[in-house]
Amino acid sequence: MADTSLSGLAYYLASKVLEEDADLYILGSFGSRYESSIVSSLKERFSERIETSGSAPNGDRNSAAPFAKISPWSGVDDELKLKNALEAIVSLHVAPPSPPTDSTSTVGITTASTSPPINYASPPSQSTPLPPPPGSRSIDQILSQARSRFKRLTPTEAMTSLIRSPESTYLVDIRPEKQREGEGSISGAIVIERNVLEWRLDPQSSTRIPEANNYDIAWIVFCSEGYASSLAVASLLDMGLRNATDVIGGFKAWEAEGRPVVHQVS
Structure with a gap:
C-alpha cells in the first residue's frame, strides 16, 4: 500500500x-x-x-x-x-x-550530494485537502444557499426599482476604495464598504446611516462581479432587512449594459 x-x-x-x-x-x-x-x-x-x-x-x-x-x-x-x-x-x-x-x-x-535528504513526510499543503468536518459547507454551497433566499436583479431591473421608488430604494456600493478607483462608480450609489455594512444599515445600530430608519427599505447591493454582494445580502436578511437584494454581475455588468457610470479622471 x-x-x-x-x-x-x-x-x-x-x-x-x-x-x-x-x-x-x-x-x-x-x-x-x-x-x-x-x-x-x-x-x-x-x-x-x-x-x-x-x-x-x-x-x-x-x-x-x-x-x-x-x-x-x-x-x-x-x-x-x-x-x-x-x-x-x-x-x-x-x-x-x-x-x-x-x-x-x-x-x-x-x-546535490551535500544537500540534506528530501523529507516527504510533510507534503505540500496543497496536495491532499483534509476531509471536511460534518456539517461544513463549501463556499459554492454557501453562495448558492444565500442566493436562494432572495430575488436578484439585473442592472436594468435595479435601475427601474430606483426610478419607481426613489424614497425607499437605495443602491449600495460595497467595493473597497481601490476597486472603485480602478473600475469607476455609479452616481447616486451610497458607498459603504463591506466590513461595516451591517453596522451602517441596521436600524438598531448606533452607527447607522440616516437612510437606514426602517426594515422595509429596498437595499440593492453591488460589488465588482456579484459574488461578495450576494453573501452580504444574506447577512442583511438575517437582520430582518427583508427587501435587500443585489445586482447580478455587479458593477461590471451594470457598465456592460450601458448604464451610467463615472470614471475617475487622473
Missing part, C-alpha cells in the same frame, strides 16, 4: 499537470538501476502515455539529462490515471537503495 504522504505528493503533481494541460518530464540519468526501475515501472503500467528518450526535452543529444514524459490522457479518467502514474513513481521509487555520492536527479527534483 502506498504511503499516504507520498500519495499526497502524487496528487499534487498530477493536479498541477492537469491544470496546465501540459506534459510532465521526469529528468534523471537513466543509466543507473534506480532511474531505470522508474522508467520500467512507468512503461509497464502506463505504456500508452509514457515516452522515454536518451536526451533532454530540448533535443540536445549531448545532454546528461535523459527524460521520461507523461502526457495527460483524454477523457473523463484523466485525473485518476495521471495520479496513479505519479503515485507509482513516488511510492515505489521515492529513494534509491544506495544513495550515490555525486549529484543525482530523482523524480523531477535535482539534489
